[in-house]
Structure formats: structure tokens, C-alpha cells
Amino acid sequence: MAEIDWQPLHDAAVAMTRRAYAPYSGYPVGVAGLVDDGRVVAGCNVENAGYGVTLCAECGMVSDLVAGGGGRLVAVWCVDGRGETIMPCGRCRQLVWEHGGADCLLQTPQGVLRMDEVLPQAFGPEDLERR
Numbered sequence: 565m566a567e568i569d570w571q572p573l574h575d576a577a578v579a580m581t582r583r584a585y586a587p588y589s590g591y592p593v594g595v596a597g598l599v600d601d602g603r604v605v606a607g608c609n610v611e612n613a614g615y616g617v618t619l620c621a622e623c624g625m626v627s628d629l630v631a632g633g634g635g636r637l638v639a640v641w642c643v644d645g646r647g648e649t650i651m652p653c654g655r656c657r658q659l660v661w662e663h664g665g666a667d668c669l670l671q672t673p674q675g676v677l678r679m680d681e682v683l684p685q686a687f688g689p690e691d692l693e694r695r
């Protein structure tokens with residue numbers, strides 16, 4: 565997949581922010597990912613009265629990916645409630661790494677970066693194979 569059509573990913577991510585359940589932080593997040601078969605998967609954050617139980621938007625996106633048949637993420641865009649690009653938190657970079665790997669592209673406030681630029685020296689599936 566040579567050229568990424570980013571606009572549909574931004575549209576899907578923004579649409580997801582409107583479904584976010586964020587009554588505690590007041591900080592809706594939406595994320596969308598392009599899959600290597602052309603699907604677009606997406607998610608929103610889902611908070612909980614037990615704050616630490618909160619699901620980040622990327623958790624929902626990965627669940628959408630796997631439940632929808634799997635595949636590899638090739639491009640991801642995460643936005644806040646104003647549609648501005650945000651960085652996935654550290655835990656969610658690890659989630660994207662598992663399902664996209666080093667080549668997966670990510671929109672960031674500093675432009676498009678590869679996953680191995682935003683999660684250098686990542687721990688991943690290959691490390692377990694070497695055990």
C-alpha cells in the first residue's frame with residue numbers, strides 16, 4: 565500500500581470522539597486505523613468510575629481490528645475532541661506496535677512518523693520467539 569489516503573482516517577477518528585464516554589476527564593479521544601486489506605477500524609475512549617479501568621480509544625480500535633477479522637495496521641490517526649492530532653499514550657503505542665509493527669505510520673503533532681520512531685527499541689512478538 566504505497567500512498568495513504570489520510571482524510572478518511574481523520575474523518576473516522578473525529579466521528580469517534582463524538583461517541584467517546586469521557587464523563588470524568590472531559591477529554592474525548594477518537595482514533596482510526598487503516599488495515600492492510602483496506603478496512604478502516606476505529607475506537608473511542610471509554611472511562612470508568614474506577615478511573616484506572618478506563619479504556620483508551622486505541623483499545624477499542626484494536627478490538628475492532630481483531631473482532632473484524634484481524635489484519636495489520638498500516639496507518640493510524642488519533643485525535644482529541646477538537647480534531648487535533650494527539651500522540652497515543654505509551655501503553656497504546658505498544659498496542660499499535662503489536663498489530664502494526666515498525667512500518668505502521670502514525671500522524672503526530674510533528675507530522676507522519678513510523679512506529680519505530682515513536683516507540684524505539686520496542687518489545688514485541690519477536691522477543692518472545694527468542695525465549
Ligand code: THU
Nearest residue numbers: 589591593609620621652653656
Ligand atoms: N486517552 C486515550 O484514549 N488514548 C490515549 O492515547 C491517551 C489518553 C484517554 C484516556 C482518558 O479517557 C482520557 O484520554 C484522558 O487521559
